[in-house]
Amino acid sequence: MEIRRRRNQIEISELDPFLAELLRQIPACANPEGAPAAEERIFSLPTNGGEPELCAEWKMYVEPELRRLFQTATQTVGADLEQLNGNEKSLGNRTLRIPTKHADAWLSALNQARLVIAAKNNFTELELSDHLRSPIGSRRDLSLFQVNFYGFLQEFILREMESS
């Protein structure tokens, strides 16, 4: 896989089918529905347990706004990812071009996906900081790899945003 900035686009080329599939999964992974721990993390309360009135108002007025915000970001990313659904050979390498104006949406969707996966798997801080983990041997390992891969993409997008 190669990732570079080309004018107003971030180009991810030489994407093998495995990594392309991980990218395709971003919108689905970003959805916390059905996982209370993930819901709790994505829509965290504005206080540490106190101020029940404020928390109730937050749930009623702020949470729907946030839900819309996150949904818009994942929809933008989903639309960009349609490039990976071309008629090319299914086992061939792909190229994904992300318009730089979608960078914020990608940062948000990648972050949502990382948080949801981490919450669903209840990853510890130690696991998340272990970047030299042994090859993928379980579903949990795959999820951890996914979190780190999305993190790598986030880092690259952030660096590109800073430099522009």
Add this chain to the structure above:
Amino acid sequence: MRHQPVALWIWIFPRFEVRAAYVSIFYMSVEPLAAEVAVPLILGIVRLKSVAPSTVDAPTVEKETRAEDALDLPWHVVVHNDPVNLMSYVTMVFQRVFGYPRDKAERHMLEVHQKGRSILWSGMREPAELYVQQLHGYLLLATLEKIC
């Protein structure tokens, strides 16, 4: 008799109202006004009193109590550590939300990382709520804490 023409009376009256509003804010303010603001303000009122016709009642300056202000203590906007969010991402969010320069944003990010939390901003509840909402929009773990 010191009758003023009607036009002049109308001209004075709105000015009078505006001054009264400033006085009210002056009394409500937690911080005393700076001398360069307060002195012309007071002089302005004195001048108006001497010009105004005798038929006009003296302004009723409401001395508002500070009870509500005292109850609405400042709130902290606190960001908590989260092992998932990237350090570079958190720094960027602090720069964007609070307009902090990079070094200040990094200091806060490191405080979150090392101490588990950092107070990013303190002030009245409404802007504090807006900051927390923005931070949640960036998926950071942020809370409001009342200063006791």
